[in-house]
Amino acid sequence: MFFVRVVRLVFVIFLLAGIAGAPARAQDAGDAIGDILLDLFNGKADQKGRTDGPAAGGNIGRRVPLGRDEMQLSFAPLVKTTAPSVVNVYAARRVQQQRSPFEGDPFFEQFFGRGFTGPSRPRMESSLGSGVIIDSSGLIVTNTHVIGDADEIKVALASGEEFPSEVVLRDERSDLAVLRINARRTLPALELANSDAVETGDLVLAIGNPFGVGQTITSGIVSALARTRVGISDFGFFIQTDAAINPGNSGGALIDMSGRLIGINTAIYTRSGGSNGIGFAIPSNMVRAVIDQARGGADAFERPYLGATFDLVTPSIAESLGMKRPLGAIVTEVDRDSPAARAGLRPGDVILSMDGQMIEHPDALGYRLATAGPGKTVTLVLLSGGRRVAVDILLERAGRASGGREVEISGRSPLAGSTIADISPRILDRLRIRYRGNGVIVTEVLRGSPAARAGFRPGDVLLRINRRELGAVEDVIDVTRNGGRSWSFEINRGGAMIRQFFRG
Numbered sequence: 001m002f003f004v005r006v007v008r009l010v011f012v013i014f015l016l017a018g019i020a021g022a023p024a025r026a027q028d029a030g031d032a033i034g035d036i037l038l039d040l041f042n043g044k045a046d047q048k049g050r051t052d053g054p055a056a057g058g059n060i061g062r063r064v065p066l067g068r069d070e071m072q073l074s075f076a077p078l079v080k081t082t083a084p085s086v087v088n089v090y091a092a093r094r095v096q097q098q099r100s101p102f103e104g105d106p107f108f109e110q111f112f113g114r115g116f117t118g119p120s121r122p123r124m125e126s127s128l129g130s131g132v133i134i135d136s137s138g139l140i141v142t143n144t145h146v147i148g149d150a151d152e153i154k155v156a157l158a159s160g161e162e163f164p165s166e167v168v169l170r171d172e173r174s175d176l177a178v179l180r181i182n183a184r185r186t187l188p189a190l191e192l193a194n195s196d197a198v199e200t201g202d203l204v205l206a207i208g209n210p211f212g213v214g215q216t217i218t219s220g221i222v223s224a225l226a227r228t229r230v231g232i233s234d235f236g237f238f239i240q241t242d243a244a245i246n247p248g249n250s251g252g253a254l255i256d257m258s259g260r261l262i263g264i265n266t267a268i269y270t271r272s273g274g275s276n277g278i279g280f281a282i283p284s285n286m287v288r289a290v291i292d293q294a295r296g297g298a299d300a301f302e303r304p305y306l307g308a309t310f311d312l313v314t315p316s317i318a319e320s321l322g323m324k325r326p327l328g329a330i331v332t333e334v335d336r337d338s339p340a341a342r343a344g345l346r347p348g349d350v351i352l353s354m355d356g357q358m359i360e361h362p363d364a365l366g367y368r369l370a371t372a373g374p375g376k377t378v379t380l381v382l383l384s385g386g387r388r389v390a391v392d393i394l395l396e397r398a399g400r401a402s403g404g405r406e407v408e409i410s411g412r413s414p415l416a417g418s419t420i421a422d423i424s425p426r427i428l429d430r431l432r433i434r435y436r437g438n439g440v441i442v443t444e445v446l447r448g449s450p451a452a453r454a455g456f457r458p459g460d461v462l463l464r465i466n467r468r469e470l471g472a473v474e475d476v477i478d479v480t481r482n483g484g485r486s487w488s489f490e491i492n493r494g495g496a497m498i499r500q501f502f503r504g
Contacts, residue, residue, distance in 0.1 A: 075217070078255075078259055079205070079207075079217050083217065084159070085132060085133045085187075086130060086133075086158065087131045087140060087158065088128065088215075090127075090154045091127045091150035092151060093125045094125075127146060127147075129147075129209075129252075130208040130250065130251040130252035131179065131251045131252070132253045132261060132264065134291055136186045136189045137187075138183055138187060139178060140178070140179040141290070142251030143251040143264065144177045145175055145266075147179075158215060163182065168299065169293065169298055169301060174301065176264065176287065178290065190255070192287060192291075193256055193258070193262045194284070195263065195284040196283075196285060198225065198283075199225075200221075200222050201221055202222045203219070203257050204255065205219050205253075205255050206243035206244065206245055206249060207253045208245070208249030218244040218245070220242040220244070220277075221241065222239060223242050223278070224239075225239060226364055237363055237364060238266070238280035238282065238283075239262065239280065239281045242278070242279070245265050245279030245280075246268070253265070261287070262284050263281025264281055264284075265279060265280075266282050267279070283367075286371055288371070289370060289371045292373070302374060303374075304369055304373060304375075304397070305374070305395070305430075306369060307334065307335040307338020307339050307340040307429070308331050308334045308335065308338065308345055309332050311332045312361055312362060313361075317330060321350065322386065323350075327359070328350040328351055329350065329362040330349070330350045330351075331345055331346065338425065344391060345391070349382045350383040352383055352388070354369075354380050369395065375394075375395065377394045378392070378395060379391070380393060406427075407473050409477075413480040414450055414456075414487050416480075417446040417450055418444065418445045420442055420473055421440070422473055423438075423461070431443065433459050437492070438470070438471055439462055439471075440461070440462045441461050442456055442459065442462065454500070455500070460491050460493050462489065465489055465490075486502070487501065
């Protein structure tokens with residue numbers, strides 16, 4: 001008690017000295033009081049952490065502002081060093097404009113022919129978004145939904161210079177795309193942070209071009225981590241922030257107080273079309289995995305093949321397994337001769353962690369596997385038979401050639417322009433489709449092709465063509481080569497049976 005009274009007395013003396021002193025001494029008194037408070041309540045002050053600002057790129061310790069001077073700090077030095085790395089992305093696509101409301105109507109075409117309305121005129125559809133320079137040579141990351149199926153993509157730097165760009169890699173599942181421009185000089189690039197080190201409550205800045213008004217900076221905090229089911233893509237491991245994100249911000253940067261990229265802004269929850277304080281960003285570790293493959297020459301992001309399917313651990317499942325709370329990913333199926341099977345995974349096992357990172361749900365497991373990449377050995381901690389077991393698994397590649405033929409269809413059939421493959425566990429894993437049965441699966445559909453106009457989609461399982469049952473790619477090739485003017489298809493699309501008829 002005597003020590004506490006002495007400390008209080010010293011504190012009061014310093015406070016009175018600061019109030020009674022000359023105005024020129026008020027600054028020093030405030031700093032002295034701040035130091036005493038730090039010593040009393042937070043331990044010994046880290047002077048470097050107190051003096052290094054964001055412009056120095058130091059890793060500032062996490063604490064609330066202390067004293068008037070810290071409340072007057074500015075983000076301006078941080079913005080000056082990072083904003084030049086954020087660009088505007090303009091995407092344009094040519095579409096054929098229908099000149100008559102009766103064009104394409106079979107009734108009118110029966111009497112007047114298909115050309116009765118005259119030739120259609122192309123029309124340009126454009127979209128606007130943002131991007132981030134992540135390599136000084138000219139590599140830029142943005143959202144896939146920003147560029148869409150654009151025929152022309154331009155990138156405008158913060159200086160106002162515009163450059164044509166090419167698409168190096170695109171991945172719709174993560175909603176990430178990598179562009180390249182040739183600026184003939186070294187560009188300012190953002191350093192990628194470790195998004196696993198981000199914590200709820202961290203200060204962040206969002207940089208982008210909302211509504212096309214020009215580059216805009218908004219501030220906020222990390223509101224939550226590992227958000228799922230956002231709806232913009234099937235990616236399920238977002239950083240949530242209350243920094244204002246609006247249309248046009250997509251593809252822009254979410255940065256920390258050291259000026260490093262922690263996420264790519266991608267989506268918002270809104271009822272009005274504007275920001276309601278709930279925005280989502282793709283973590284930088286996922287961005288790093290995509291960028292690494294783009295630098296390696298890949299044009300599509302390749303995820304590792306594990307050979308197992310997983311489901312959510314519900315409260316009832318957790319109770320039956322003796323778990324204190326529902327978390328993890330429960331194994332539902334294991335493919336034969338797969339990495340999961342060779343490691344000893346069985347249906348009913350629950351994945352609890354991977355390489356020391358907790359697995360909250362199946363989406364988290366998918367994120368961890370994707371960021372690890374093919375060819376890496378990972379350690380999974382399982383709950384198996386009531387015991388915790390650690391197993392090492394080598395993540396294999398699930399490339400095109402794995403598990404059967406994959407062929408592009410040409411000719412005059414409705415399937416022309418599509419790529420089909422024999423059904424195999426690896427193909428199903430690549431397309432994220434659950435299916436057990438016979439048939440042939442559509443893996444790709446070229447934009448503007450007869451298959452695209454006929455409505456075929458990647459993931460469609462072709463069961464019959466012209467009443468002929470399909471068991472392999474060769475069956476499709478044979479039918480389309482000898483087909484006539486009439487076509488009938490039976491398709492399994494997401495578990496629903498669809499029958500389509502076409503007349504050539």
